[in-house]
Amino acid sequence: METTPPAPGTPASPDPSTAPKVLSVRAVGTTAVLAELSGLPDVLALQALLLKQPLPGQVDVLAAAETVLVMADSPRSARAMPELLLAMDLTVQVRAEGSLVTIDAVYDGEDLAEVGRLTGLGPDGVVAAHTGQVWTVAFGGFAPGFGYMVGENQVLDVPRRSSPRTVVPAGSVALAGNYSAVYPRQSPGGWQLIGRTAARMWDLGREQPALAAPGDRVQFRPVRELVEVAAPAAHANEADVPAVPSGLRILSPGLQSLIQDLGRPGHTGLGVGAAGALDRSALRRANRLVGNPPSAAAVETVAGGLTVQAVGDQILAVTGAPGELALRQADEDSEDADAYLERNIPSAEPFALLDGEVLTVGAPQRGFRSYLAVRGGVAAEEVLGSCSTDTLSGLGPAPLAAGDVLYAGDATVSQVVSSPELQPDFPGQGVTVLDVVPGPREDWFDAAEVESFYSQEWEVTPRSNRVGMRLAGKALQRSREGELPSEGTMTGALQVPPEGMPVLFLADHPVSGGYPVIGVVVDHQLDLAGQVPIGARIRFRRVEGAG
The missing domain is CATH 3.30.1360.40 (Gyrase A; domain 2)
Known part of the structure; x- marks a missing residue:
């Protein structure tokens, strides 16, 4: 390449x-x-x-x-x-043209013959048409480095597969509609596969991670075989590893524990969502309590079970979903070396966890997500300006596992810790009401279906995660045939797939989607939405011009 x-x-001289x-x-x-x-x-x-x-x-x-x-x-x-x-x-x-990127490809895709039949070009004609024109990356989406490329003609306009594949290999060269693309990583997909490339479409080791960013032009070059380019070896930055470890050792991550901050907004053009804490106010509160800036990295944990041990003396605070916080320390007065003392720590106030002491975050009484902040913040490698783990794209630190050590950083803004703070009411297993601004695609549903959406109670299913909250209820029926062209989406969007069960997009959602969005939860209630537990119910309330 x-x-x-x-x-x-x-210069251009358009007709007014x-x-x-x-x-x-x-x-x-x-x-x-x-x-x-x-x-x-x-x-x-x-x-x-x-x-x-x-x-x-x-x-x-x-x-x-x-x-x-x-x-x-x-x-x-x-x-x-x-x-x-x-x-x-x-x-x-x-209008300046972008860079010209040449990508070597072997044309042996599983759908090459089918694309040849659909277009009437035959396999050799498809290869000639694909390599004989310059493609322009119009926009990004679906995954980091996935660029929707438009060609100079429409001869390769083909439909998506009727049955999407559950796994498409990384590097697959594909067609759908009048677009071409290269899958940057293994993922599900419904595009027609015509070839493969060894080009690294997304590489965080480059100044510009996307090989072909929006505005760039791409020329595919047919080759008989590919030269695999090894990924650059990862080298630990010694400056990032303290000479004397100080932080937290993970004894148990519970159901799921992730490093989160306030996210990485501003990169949707590259197919990268913002991610970040689902309850932003709880993260800010925890950081404030220990004297950190609001955006410092902390641990987001789901449904309790997180157990950590202090490596050196630490100042901590736990906010978000309230549950029992049990602190365990060695009983120095006992002759039994394994004897220990246990006491409970209140939520939403700072406390000391001394070297060797253990903290367990219990199951929440209400809500779903808790946030554990350490004074100085969690020292983790930033990706595009953020330490957040994005579970959809795979960016950021891996989910925490037993044996991991989180190093305390130096991100403090105050010499003192904060006074205890009040926490808001968190949702339980009853009904949580969320305000929704209608649209932008409410007109894909008739009045009766819109009324059904707002009048019924939707149950949060176990298939929910940080990408989206999957809801169960009476299915919604669209009033239009066909599919919506892919368009940008937001956290809080309620997208309705063909089966009619809404999905409430959360922080790790894809940046674009092709299902109609019937409404969007107002921004100031997204923290509340992120705390609704599995099995609880939600009712949506229509609001106009909220904000």
């Missing part, structure tokens, strides 16, 4: 009568809007302008097939965006 420098931009424009703008919850355009050229024009001249409060921009999702830093900023977008002059006078 080769990369050449960007080619210079060329056909100048690209925003057709409409739909609210996506309280902190984002979805601009609809007539097609991909207009989408790319708007994306280019927003990246060059951001709107007030703009946090991130995600282009898709026919839409651009604009994310804001507050509900107030989001409310001002529709008027600004509709008034924009999207005519781009000069």
Whole structure:
């Protein structure tokens, strides 16, 4: 594979009568809007302008097939965006081309013959058509490094497979609709596979992790065999490992324990979601209690069972879902070397865990997720500016396991710890009411189905995780045929797959999706949503213009 420098931009003289424009703008919850355009050229024009001249409060921009999702830093900023977008002059006078990336590929994919039949080109014709044109990465999505590439013609426009594969190998070269892509990692997928490459589409060792980022051009080159490029060896940074260990040893991670901070927003164009703590206020509270900045990394644990041992003297605090906090220490007055004393520690206040002492976080009485902060923060390697574990993309530290040692960092903002704090009420096994802003695709359901969505109670199923909360209830029926072109999604979005059971997207959700979103939970209730336990029920309350 080769990369050449960007080619210079060329002047354009568009006809004013056909100048690209925003057709409409739909609210996506309280902190984002979805601009609809007539097609991909207009989408790319708007994306280019927003990246060059951001709107007030703009946090991130995600282009898709026919839409651009604009994310804001507050509900107030989001409310001002529709008027600004509709008034924009999207005519781009000069547009620089991205880099040209050459990717070697062996064309022996399982679906090559089928694509040849669908297009009428035959296998050799498919290879000639795929390698005989330059593809442009229009937008990212699905996974880090997965770029939706559009070609110079439509001869390879083929449908997705009727039955998606559960496993698509990393490096698979694929087609779907009028797009081509390379799967950067092993994952499920429904695209037609025509070949494979050894090119590393996503590599955090590079300054730009994505080999082909939005705006770049790609030329595929047919080869008989691939030269495997070994991944760079990982070398521990000695400066990151304290000479004298100080921190926490994991004796048991419980059901699941992860390192989380406030996430990595701003990278959706590369297919990377924000991730981060599901209960952001609980994370901030825990850090405040031990004198850390709000964004310091801590441990998010689910449903209790986390047990840690102090390595050196530590200052800790546990917030979020309240449960029994048991501290165990050696009984120095006993002749039995294994004797110990145990006492309970209150939640939401700082306490000392001395060298060798053990803390166990018990099962929550209410809520679902607890946050354990250590003074100085958890020292972990940052990926794109964050230590958060993203369970969908695989970015960030691995889930914690017995025997792991978490080193305490030096991220403090105060010489003293905070006073005990009050915690909010957490949801139990009853009904939690969440406010929802309708749309952006509520119009895919008739009035009776929309009423059913809001009037019934939905049960949180055990299939739920940090990607999404899967709900069970009376299935919703769409009023439209076909599928929605992929478009950007938000945390809090309630996407409705064909079977009619909504999925409430949480922090590790994919950045784009092709199922209609009937509504979006308001931003200030996302912490509450992240605390609803398995088996509990949710009722959604429609609100207009919330924020």
